Amino acid sequence: xxxxxxxxxxxxxxxxxxxxxxxCKLFRLWESPPERRQEFIRSNxxxxxxIVGNSHAGADAxxxxxxxxxxxxSSFSVGLDKVDLDKCxxxxxxVTNTPDVLTEDVADLAIGLTxxxxxxxxxxxxxxxxxxxxxxxxxxxTTRVLGCQKKLCYLENLGFGNPIKFNGKTIGIIxxxxxxxxxxxxxxAFGCPISYYSRSEKPNTGYxxxxxxxDLASNCHVLIVACPLTDETRHIVNRDVLDALGPxxxxxxxxRGPHVDEPELVAALREGRLGGAxxxxxxxxxxxxxxxxxxxxxxLVPHIGSATNETRDAMADLVLQNLExxxxxxxxxxxxx
Amino acid sequence: MSNELLQYxxxxxxxxxxxxxxxxxxxxxxxxxxxxxxxxxxxxNDATRPLxxxxxxxxxxxxxxxxxxxxxxxxxxxxxxxxxFTTSVGVDHIDLAECARRGIAVANxxxxxxxxxxxxxxxxxxxxLLRVSASDRYIRRxxxxxxxxxxxxxxxxxxRVGIVGLGSIGxxxxxxxxxxxCSISYFSRNKKPLxxxxxxxxxxxxxxxxxxxxxxxxxxxxxxxxxxxxxxxALGKDGIIINVGRGPLVDEAELVKHLIQGKIGGAGLDVxxxxxxxxxxxxxxxxxxLSSHQAVLTIESSNDLVELAMENLExxxxxxxxxxxxxxxx
Numbered sequence: 001x002x003x004x005x006x007x008x009x010x011x012x013x014x015x016x017x018x019x020x021x022x023x024c025k026l027f028r029l030w031e032s033p034p035e036r037r038q039e040f041i042r043s044n045x046x047x048x049x050x051i052v053g054n055s056h057a058g059a060d061a062x063x064x065x066x067x068x069x070x071x072x073x074s075s076f077s078v079g080l081d082k083v084d085l086d087k088c089x090x091x092x093x094x095v096t097n098t099p100d101v102l103t104e105d106v107a108d109l110a111i112g113l114t115x116x117x118x119x120x121x122x123x124x125x126x127x128x129x130x131x132x133x134x135x136x137x138x139x140x141x142t143t144r145v146l147g148c149q150k151k152l153c154y155l156e157n158l159g160f161g162n163p164i165k166f167n168g169k170t171i172g173i174i175x176x177x178x179x180x181x182x183x184x185x186x187x188x189a190f191g192c193p194i195s196y197y198s199r200s201e202k203p204n205t206g207y208x209x210x211x212x213x214x215d216l217a218s219n220c221h222v223l224i225v226a227c228p229l230t231d232e233t234r235h236i237v238n239r240d241v242l243d244a245l246g247p248x249x250x251x252x253x254x255x256r257g258p259h260v261d262e263p264e265l266v267a268a269l270r271e272g273r274l275g276g277a278x279x280x281x282x283x284x285x286x287x288x289x290x291x292x293x294x295x296x297x298x299x300l301v302p303h304i305g306s307a308t309n310e311t312r313d314a315m316a317d318l319v320l321q322n323l324e325x326x327x328x329x330x331x332x333x334x335x336x337x
Numbered sequence: 338m339s340n341e342l343l344q345y346x347x348x349x350x351x352x353x354x355x356x357x358x359x360x361x362x363x364x365x366x367x368x369x370x371x372x373x374x375x376x377x378x379x380x381x382n383d384a385t386r387p388l389x390x391x392x393x394x395x396x397x398x399x400x401x402x403x404x405x406x407x408x409x410x411x412x413x414x415x416x417x418x419x420x421x422f423t424t425s426v427g428v429d430h431i432d433l434a435e436c437a438r439r440g441i442a443v444a445n446x447x448x449x450x451x452x453x454x455x456x457x458x459x460x461x462x463x464x465x466l467l468r469v470s471a472s473d474r475y476i477r478r479x480x481x482x483x484x485x486x487x488x489x490x491x492x493x494x495x496x497r498v499g500i501v502g503l504g505s506i507g508x509x510x511x512x513x514x515x516x517x518x519c520s521i522s523y524f525s526r527n528k529k530p531l532x533x534x535x536x537x538x539x540x541x542x543x544x545x546x547x548x549x550x551x552x553x554x555x556x557x558x559x560x561x562x563x564x565x566x567x568x569x570x571a572l573g574k575d576g577i578i579i580n581v582g583r584g585p586l587v588d589e590a591e592l593v594k595h596l597i598q599g600k601i602g603g604a605g606l607d608v609x610x611x612x613x614x615x616x617x618x619x620x621x622x623x624x625x626x627l628s629s630h631q632a633v634l635t636i637e638s639s640n641d642l643v644e645l646a647m648e649n650l651e652x653x654x655x656x657x658x659x660x661x662x663x664x665x666x667x
Contacts, residue, residue, distance in 0.1 A: 104493075104494045104518060105467075105492055108463055108467065108493045108494070109463070109467055111463065112464060112467055112469055113469065115456055115457070116460055116463075116469050116470070116473075119457055119460055119631075119635070120631075121457075121461065121469070121470060121626065121628065122464075124628045124631060125464075125470040125628060127629060128615055128628065129620045131620070133613040133615065134613045134614050162636055163631065163636065164635055165456075165635040166453075167453065185516055186513075186516045189516035286485075286486075287481075288481065293477045299473055300477065301469055301487075302476055302481045303486070304467060304468070304487060304489075307467075307486075307487070307489040307490060308490050308491050308492040309491060309492075310491065310492040311492055312489055
C-alpha cells in the first residue's frame with residue numbers, strides 16, 4: 001500500500017495512525033491550522049487517493065471536489081453522516097464503514113447510561129467524592145415513618161435525586177438495526193418490555209412496533225436513539241416527541257447529536273417537561289450546553305460509544321483491511337457505496 | 338395483649354434539621370427508652386440511617402455506627418420483644434443467635450431488592466469499564482473542548498465474570514451479564530446444579546479464572562474479608578471488583594493499596610468497611626466508581642418495602658407465618 005496516499009482527517013486512533021504511516025503515504029489534516037486546510041488539501045491533491053475519516057471529520061462535498069484522484073473513503077465509524085454519499089456515488093468513489101465490531105460496545109453504553117441515569121450512579125459518585133457522605137451523613141436520604149393509623153403506616157422516602165427502578169421499564173428504541181437489536185437483547189435481560197419505531201416493521205422480533213414516533217414516545221419510559229443520521233432523521237426527537245416522553249420519561253442518545261433538537265431538549269429539562277437525559281452525542285461536539293452541567297437528572301459522556309481499546313483496534317483493522325482490499329482489487333469487506 | 342408498634346425517630350447526629358416531626362415519637366436512646374412501654378416489635382432501618390447510641394467501640398473518622406444494630410444489649414433491654422423486621426436483606430447487624438435463644442422471630446426484605454441490586458451491579462460494572470462517571474466529570478469540568486477526547490475504556494463483552502455468592506441477587510446479576518456476552522462462573526457455599534455456570538470451590542480459584550469479581554454474598558463470620566490480598570493477587574492487575582454486598586467482605590485497606598499501586602484494574606463500590614467513611618485516596622481515581630450504599634434504593638422498591646413490612650407485622654400479630662422469615666430463627 002506504499003503508493004496509496006491517505007488523508008487522515010483526525011487523530012482518532014494511535015494504532016491506526018502508526019499503521020497508515022508505516023504502510024501508506026500519510027497526510028495528517030489536523031497538522032495544518034483550520035484556515036490553511038483547503039490549501040493543504042489542494043497542494044497534496046495529486047497524491048491523495050484515500051480518505052480515512054470519522055464522526056468528527058469525514059469527507060464533505062468540498063473536500064471530495066478538491067481531490068480528483070480520490071478512489072475510496074474508509075470511515076472509522078459506522079455512521080456516515082459526515083460523508084457525502086451522493087457525491088461519492090456520482091464520482092464512483094467507494095465508501096466503507098465499521099459496522100458490527102462496535103455494535104456491542106454501543107449497546108452496552110446505552111444500557112449503562114440508562115442505569116446510571118435512572119439510579120443516579122454519577123450523582124452518588126459525585127456526592128461521595130465531595131466528602132459530603134462522611135461529614136453530612138445521609139442528609140439527602142430520609143426515610144421517616146410519618147404516621148401510624150390503625151394498621152397503615154405512611155412512609156415518605158425522600159430518595160436521593162429520586163432514584164428510579166430500571167427493571168421492568170418499557171424501552172422505546174428508534175431504529176431497530178444492529179445496534180437497536182443489541183440494545184433490545186440486553187434490556188430484555190432486565191425484564192424490560194421492548195417497543196420500537198422504524199421506517200418499516202421488522203418481521204419476527206416479538207417487539208411492539210409503532211409506525212409513529214409520537215406514539216412510541218408516549219408509551220415508553222426510556223427512549224433510545226439508535227438510528228442512522230440522515231436528512232429524514234435530523235431533529236427526529238423534537239419538542240413534540242420530548243413532550244410525549246414527558247416528566248416521567250427519559251431520553252438516551254447514542255446516535256448522533258443532530259438527531260435531537262438540542263435547545264428544545266435543554267428547555268424541556270430546565271422546565272421539568274422531561275424526566276431526564278443521558279447523552280453520548282451533541283449537536284456541536286465537543287461543546288455541550290453548560291446549562292446541563294448543574295443537572296442531576298442528566299448524564300453526559302463525550303462520544304465514548306465504541307471507545308474501548310478492543311473495539312477501536314478492531315475498527316482500525318477493518319479500515320486497514322478495506323484499504324488493502326481496494327489496493328489489491330479484491331472485494332471490500334464492509335462497503336456501503 | 339395490646340399490639341403496640343412504637344415509632345422511633347431515626348435521628349442523624351450532625352444533621353442541622355431532620356425535618357419537622359409533628360407526630361409524637363420516641364427518640365431511640367439509652368434513657369428515653371426506660372420511660373416507654375416495652376415494644377413487642379422493632380422495625381430496623383438499615384445502612385444509611387444511623388442511630389445515636391453509645392458506640393460499642395470507637396471507629397476512626399466515624400461518630401456513629403452505620404447500621405442500626407439489634408444486638409444482645411438491646412434485646413435484653415426489651416423483654417417483650419417478639420419480632421424484628423429489618424428493611425435490609427443483610428442480617429449481619431442482628432444477633433440472630435440471641436434472637437433464636439429468646440424465641441424472637443426475624444424477617445428481612447427477602448428478595449424484593451434482588452433485581453434492583455442486580456441492575457445496580459451492572460450499572461457499576463459498565464461505569465467502571467466504559468468510564469461513564471469519569472467522563473461525565475470530564476465534561477462537567479469543561480475539559481472536552483480543551484483537552485480532547487477522553488481515553489478509551491475496556492470492552493465488557495467476552496469478559497469472564499466471577500460471582501461470589503449465587504443467591505437471589507447473584508443469579509439476577511448472572512442473567513444480566515449473559516446478555517452482555519460475558520461468561521459466568523461463581524463461588525458459593527454450595528454448588529448450584531440448576532445453574533449452567535462454572536463452579537469454583539474457593540474464591541481464589543474463581544479469581545484466577547476471572548476478569549471481574551462481583552461480590553453478592555451475605556456477610557457472616559466466615560465471609561469477613563473474603564476478598565483479601567490473595568484473591569486480589571489471583572485476580573490480577575487488570576481485574577475489576579464490584580461490591581454490592583457489605584463493606585467488610587473486602588479487605589478495604591488492601592484494596593486501596595492495590596489500586597494505588599496499579600495491582601488491580603478498578604473497582605465499583607457501593608459499600609465500605611466503615612460507612613460513611615470512604616478512603617480519600619479513592620476520590621482522585623478514575624478507575625473506581627463510588628456509591629453511598631444505595632444499590633437497593635428506588636422509589637418503587639421503597640413502596641414495596643412498606644407493604645412487605647406491614648404484611649410481616651400483620652402476620653406476626655395474627656400468629657400467621659411470616660412472609661420473609663430469616664432462617665435460623667423461630
